[in-house]
Amino acid sequence: MKIRTLFSELAKALGNAIWFLVLLFPLMVMKVNVIGGKALVTFRWNFVPVLFITAFVLSFIWKRALIWNEHRQDKIPSQTFSYKIKVTLQLYFKNKAIKIGSTLLLIAFVGVFPFLFGMYHTNVMITAFIYVILALGLNIVVGLGGLLNLGYAAFFAVGAYTYGLLWKYVGPSFVSAGVDTGWLFWIALPLAGIIATIFGILLSLPVLRLRGDYLAIITLAFGEIVRMVLQNSGQITGGATGISLIPRPWFFGMKLAPKQAAVYIYYIVVVLVIFTIYVVRRIEDSRVGRALEAMREDEIACQAMGIDLVRNKLITFALGAFFAGIAGVVLAAQTTYINPDSFTLWESIIILMAIVIGGTGSIPGAIGGAMLLKLLPEYFRPLAQYRMLIYGVAMILVIIFKSDGLLPRHRKQYTFEEKSDSNASAGAAK
Amino acid sequence: MDYFLKLFLSGTAKGSIYALIALGYTMVYGIIQLINFAHGEVYMIGGFTALIFGGFFYTMGMPVWMVLLLSVILAVLFSAAFGFTIERIAYRPLRNKPRLSALISAIGISMILQNFVLLAQTEKYLSYPSYLPEFAFLQPFRQYINSTQFIILVVTAIIMIFLTILIKFTRIGKAMRATAQDKYMAQLVGVNINQVISITFIIGSALAAVGGVLICSYMGQINYYIGFVAGIKAFVAAVLGGIGSIPGAVLGSFILGWTESLGTGYISSDYEDAFAFIILILILVLKPDGILGKNQKQKV
Numbered sequence: 001m002k003i004r005t006l007f008s009e010l011a012k013a014l015g016n017a018i019w020f021l022v023l024l025f026p027l028m029v030m031k032v033n034v035i036g037g038k039a040l041v042t043f044r045w046n047f048v049p050v051l052f053i054t055a056f057v058l059s060f061i062w063k064r065a066l067i068w069n070e071h072r073q074d075k076i077p078s079q080t081f082s083y084k085i086k087v088t089l090q091l092y093f094k095n096k097a098i099k100i101g102s103t104l105l106l107i108a109f110v111g112v113f114p115f116l117f118g119m120y121h122t123n124v125m126i127t128a129f130i131y132v133i134l135a136l137g138l139n140i141v142v143g144l145g146g147l148l149n150l151g152y153a154a155f156f157a158v159g160a161y162t163y164g165l166l167w168k169y170v171g172p173s174f175v176s177a178g179v180d181t182g183w184l185f186w187i188a189l190p191l192a193g194i195i196a197t198i199f200g201i202l203l204s205l206p207v208l209r210l211r212g213d214y215l216a217i218i219t220l221a222f223g224e225i226v227r228m229v230l231q232n233s234g235q236i237t238g239g240a241t242g243i244s245l246i247p248r249p250w251f252f253g254m255k256l257a258p259k260q261a262a263v264y265i266y267y268i269v270v271v272l273v274i275f276t277i278y279v280v281r282r283i284e285d286s287r288v289g290r291a292l293e294a295m296r297e298d299e300i301a302c303q304a305m306g307i308d309l310v311r312n313k314l315i316t317f318a319l320g321a322f323f324a325g326i327a328g329v330v331l332a333a334q335t336t337y338i339n340p341d342s343f344t345l346w347e348s349i350i351i352l353m354a355i356v357i358g359g360t361g362s363i364p365g366a367i368g369g370a371m372l373l374k375l376l377p378e379y380f381r382p383l384a385q386y387r388m389l390i391y392g393v394a395m396i397l398v399i400i401f402k403s404d405g406l407l408p409r410h411r412k413q414y415t416f417e418e419k420s421d422s423n424a425s426a427g428a429a430k
Numbered sequence: 431m432d433y434f435l436k437l438f439l440s441g442t443a444k445g446s447i448y449a450l451i452a453l454g455y456t457m458v459y460g461i462i463q464l465i466n467f468a469h470g471e472v473y474m475i476g477g478f479t480a481l482i483f484g485g486f487f488y489t490m491g492m493p494v495w496m497v498l499l500l501s502v503i504l505a506v507l508f509s510a511a512f513g514f515t516i517e518r519i520a521y522r523p524l525r526n527k528p529r530l531s532a533l534i535s536a537i538g539i540s541m542i543l544q545n546f547v548l549l550a551q552t553e554k555y556l557s558y559p560s561y562l563p564e565f566a567f568l569q570p571f572r573q574y575i576n577s578t579q580f581i582i583l584v585v586t587a588i589i590m591i592f593l594t595i596l597i598k599f600t601r602i603g604k605a606m607r608a609t610a611q612d613k614y615m616a617q618l619v620g621v622n623i624n625q626v627i628s629i630t631f632i633i634g635s636a637l638a639a640v641g642g643v644l645i646c647s648y649m650g651q652i653n654y655y656i657g658f659v660a661g662i663k664a665f666v667a668a669v670l671g672g673i674g675s676i677p678g679a680v681l682g683s684f685i686l687g688w689t690e691s692l693g694t695g696y697i698s699s700d701y702e703d704a705f706a707f708i709i710l711i712l713i714l715v716l717k718p719d720g721i722l723g724k725n726q727k728q729k730v
Contacts, residue, residue, distance in 0.1 A: 019515075022511075026479050026482045027475070027479070030482050031550075032481055032485050032552075033552070033556070034556045034557050037557065038489075038559060039481055040489065041485045041486040206711060206714070210714060211718075213459075213673060214673075214718060214720070216465070217665065217669045217710065217714075218710065218714055221706075221707035222707075224704070224707050225707050228700075353537065389541075389546065391541060392545065393538070396539065399531050403524060403527040403531040
């Protein structure tokens with residue numbers, strides 16, 4: 001880098017710093033407090049130098065980072081460092097022993113996790129896995145079908161409330177009949193899936209004609225209506241206070257201590273995650289999955305090819321809703337308490353963020369994204385009050401510097417491999 | 431009938447404020463097809479800036495009308511600057527990326543601004559001192575409309591007229607319409623796209639700031655979270671009228687305001703927000719592109 005460009009960049013950074021100093025002055029330096037109907041303003045002058053220096057340094061780094069990001073995309077992909085790592089990894093993973101070994105290692109780690117770490121971490125992990133199920137379910141709708149859904153938390157709520165209401169209305173008769181209330185969980189699990197699916201189909205009926213952002217806003221409206229109905233029909237759903245003391249799942253009639261119950265639910269959710277991954281993977285390469293991808297790319301061309309759009313949209317929403325319903329039951333069983341506040345628009349947005357940051361349409365992406373978004377704030381607790389701020393900044397950084405997501409989806413490619421030339425095959429196998 | 435008129439007028443006042451925010455949404459959407467989730471936050475910042483400067487000037491001992499004028503002007507300037515900066519940082523690097531990325535970036539900005547105000551100012555609800563004057567000539571009508579509502583109506587009407595003139599008859603308005611129609615073609619005939627987008631953000635944010643000051647005076651309180659809800663409602667209004675269409679946003683906002691006002695007045699106040707969403711679903715089912723939206727033919 002030449003000295004002159006460095007100076008001009010420093011000058012620009014200085015200009016930016018002054019701009020930010022002025023821009024943030026009223027909110028950062030002046031602090032308002034309203035006492036007796038009068039607004040009183042105090043000044044915090046010590047923030048001025050801090051703000052100025054931070055803005056100067058950050059804007060300089062930001063500029064360099066943007067330039068670096070542009071040049072990074074200009075490079076030939078086969079020469080970049082990350083590509084080399086990827087190729088080497090793929091070579092290693094072609095080795096059967098390594099593949100099986102690493103899978104076993106992962107399974108073993110997931111299996112012994114609750115015994116290695118305490119109850120707190122187990123509970124955190126359960127929440128993260130619930131979000132993995134949600135992200136995988138939404139990934140069918142948004143990633144495969146290309147239908148932006150901002151009301152996904154509604155199905156989550158339907159699932160949780162299916163269990164909650166089952167407990168509230170059927171539970172007493174179980175108790176009086178002397179049957180273990182833990183059975184309710186196993187009844188609720190498939191039932192919630194079915195009811196959420198019905199809700200998914202109900203939602204998809206009005207939206208069949210809509211496209212793009214109209215679809216997004218109508219799903220948002222649906223999500224909010226469901227939440228408001230739950231909140232305001234107090235006699236039936238318990239209103240804003242919700243439903244409490246929901247029983248934990250049945251385990252051979254044993255009374256489990258909270259810690260044991262957490263471990264038990266942990267294994268249930270692991271099984272459900274594996275089930276979800278299996279189903280989603282099977283769907284992806286099936287006739288329906290291909291049809292959904294075609295629908296995402298171009299609806300009209302898709303119709304011209306003889307694909308029934310109505311049927312496919314119904315399937316998309318129904319499948320997505322099904323997994324959310326299941327996740328909802330697990331949430332209710334884990335927390336033993338549900339109320340409408342757990343199913344706000346933010347919840348839908350966080351699930352959507354998980355799949356976009358992970359890489360839209362990619363299964364490892366959805367899993368990674370959901371884990372990241374749920375575990376990061378949990379372990380950032382020491383920074384409690386700055387947590388959401390960091391969260392937002394991290395999101396923007398990821399999306400600007402890696403807009404395909406962290407683990408982007410790769411289309412399956414069938415490559416022609418020559419037998420003699422091993423180099424060419426390594427290069428072609430993407 | 432009196433009751434109906436009262437509800438109708440308060441719905442109109444509410445609708446006018448929604449319109450001020452919805453215009454920013456719809457203008458930005460029309461030009462870069464982005465749901466600008468951070469728009470509600472700009473409106474909240476407008477309200478806060480006015481409160482801060484208003485308090486400062488008031489303690490300096492300025493007359494009330496001057497406090498009002500200066501604080502509104504400064505709020506508009508600062509919000510416009512915020513809108514401009516947000517576009518530069520969070521949206522411009524993503525201009526040629528998939529649309530979902532920009533949406534996530536917008537949500538990120540929204541979270542940052544909310545928490546920034548939460549940390550830098552306060553997490554409490556502050557009561558909003560109103561510097562708006564009381565009009566004596568409204569006394570006979572005070573059972574239908576109060577001064578704040580009257581001011582809201584007048585200010586919104588004036589702004590609408592200015593905006594219409596700006597978009598219909600000025601050079602920059604023409605450039606904006608051209609960009610909304612076809613970005614690449616506009617570029618070919620010499621429109622500076624970046625400039626047009628920046629100006630759109632500036633105008634939208636300035637309108638949001640006016641809306642922020644008005645609604646905070648009307649409601650009498652402010653909090654770091656008010657932007658989110660208002661932003662969603664304004665977005666609903668913009669979609670209702672057909673997103674991307676400016677008269678549509680205004681019409682949608684009024685329909686939303688009336689629905690909420692009449693719905694809470696006649697049916698139940700528990701479901702205030704639900705009325706907005708139900709009317710949205712009904713209208714979109716009947717008319718998928720919004721009331722005044724262009725029915726675009728999709729091409730392969």
